[in-house]
Amino acid sequence: MGKIILEKNAYSFDQILKGNWEEGDTYFNEALHFCQSWLQGQDSFLLQTSGSTGIPKTITVDRIQMENSATATRKFFRMAKNPRLLCCLNTQMIAGKMMLVRAMMWDADLILTKPKENPLEEELVDGEFDLVAMVPMQVASCLSQNPSLQKLRKIKTLLIGGAPSPKSLLELVSKENISAFQTYGMTETVSHIALAKIAGTELVYETLPGVTIGIDLDKRLWIEAPMSKEKRLQTNDLVDIVDEKHFMWIGRSDFTINSGGFKIQPENLESQIAPTIEAYYGKVEFFLFGLDDEKLGQKLVLVIESNRTDNEKAGKLLYSISDLVHKYQIPKEVIFVKEFVKTPSGKINKSETIKSAK
Template sequence: MIIMGKIIIEKSIYSFEDIRLGNWSESDPYFHQALSFCQSWLCGKEEFEMSTSGSTGEPKNIQVKRKQMEVSAAGTGDFFGLDKGSKLLCCLNIWMVAGKMMLVRALEWDAEVTVVKPIENPLLETDDNFDFVAMVPMQVAACLDHPITRPRIRQIKNLIIGGAPSSSLLIEKILEQGISAFQTYGMTETVSHIALAKISAGDLIYKVLPGVKIGTDKEKRLWIKAPMAGEKKLQTNDLVELLDEDSFKWQGRADFTINSGGIKLQPELMEPKIIPIIQSLFGHQEFFLFGKPDERLGQKLVLVIQQKEKDVKKEQDLLLALKENFNRYHLPKEILYVDELVKTASGKINRPESYKIAK
């Protein structure tokens, strides 16, 4: 069998055979790690250690079998019709499962993959056209906002977005630019995504990959049984609306649910509706809703905004605008500010830690 695949790092091009034989030298620790992982894969390593993000419990290191990663890569390849000779861009953190799986897809598809560091705007590092790219929402937004990379991201044939949900504003920009993009659903334990939702107007509807079985528990939290998860049943903390045996709407995290005086509030469903109001007053500042302990209500709804200084006038205007658009149960009882939001390794807002330093 002729192996055509190759890895491009800056100005160096390595064939898969070069990598398998160790005929490469990269002094940069990040690129060295990427090639070392690829060498281990090409030499037949059967198990790999991954750090979880905490979707099914506390973050931890787990062992993932090669077969799980092969099944995941095959499912994605079949979905998008990608195979030998496809051009991929790996711009996600290769220390995490999402980055590693981009390398595995290239290796399994005998494809060409360009590897860049996981910076905010990775398309500034390459002007090539790609068949398949995975990014986090922050990267997509940065590419769309930059005049040089806006046309480049439009040229990507298949873009998948994961790590965190895309905001309604980002979805609007994606649709305006006519980009073929999919929101992913998955976690380390499922070895990347097990479902994809085509980004379109209206609610995102996730369709599972072949062989994946889903259901919900009595609290409407999603459970998954999939070959890429080793066939074991995984119980998540994600609240979903199950549409049929193959599709669902994501509602948010059960552990973020706020119980305020017996009224259950789901921040991740409420936040997209607040975005236009926040942006009209504070610009493109990040924010989140959180439950603050309260003697009378149990928890009270608070809004935490990334902003160095409190602006009394803007705060008053914000509260007035929220009152005009939401019922009293969905109104924040307090607004807090934080200089810099704390993020997880995968780029998500760490809500509990960010709340701790808010004032």
């Protein structure tokens, strides 16, 4: 029978069901209480959305949705019996909770660690895992340190999600031959409904078994899936449909910037200019945003997380960017913010960050 392994203790699912564990750290305790509720047959759970595109909200997710998601993922990867898993994501959010659910449904051995920038630094974590899920920041940190990189290479399947991976990260993952997939999903679909094998910078997503996709008149993706409560879930994601099981993600329609009649997808543009920004400012966080403008309707601005405002360097950066993109894609201004506002799941809250800069 599978078990959950913590920093100092290991508990079988039978022990967790009966509540036979040592009460200790609050984070681990809450995760074990969730597992106990699941093992006792609880039918619904309250989860908080990430808040990356609006105000975070609490939604109710049914047990059957989570079961369907875990089953579809197992079929997609043809997961062997009694796999070994690592959960290094926040178990208060859907991605972390689903790692716990997979462990219980797959009768797996799961190592549970607190979320940190480099989860492979932990002595308990050796890299010999069948499945691990991380956010892009964690993967980048693991790639930057040789001991962690060696562990990363041992992972049979690495899921990267929570946010789009920068082009530079996709290139590194491919170069190091890491067996990794970019995920596509949301809290409403209890984790991913599609996965893209990372082999270069062009990602083509393949849907999980049982998932049907299509687009509306505005090319926004809709989903019909056994892991979704809604019969048809309409998203704000702009996609190109390749065939009935594959699509390419373009960006979010609600992030589209209309500047002087030109429509700009900031996510695509961000990946283009990322190496140039790194050349000037190092590995800083940044994003593109559309501010209201009387002449253009919206003007494109570049927002960089930095304690220093250097207008001369910013001017040189914009000049360099002008060599890479169309003239209407050149930011009209660079805004420096000391610290970006983040959502509970660690994503950048762009609207609140812009407000904090004013």
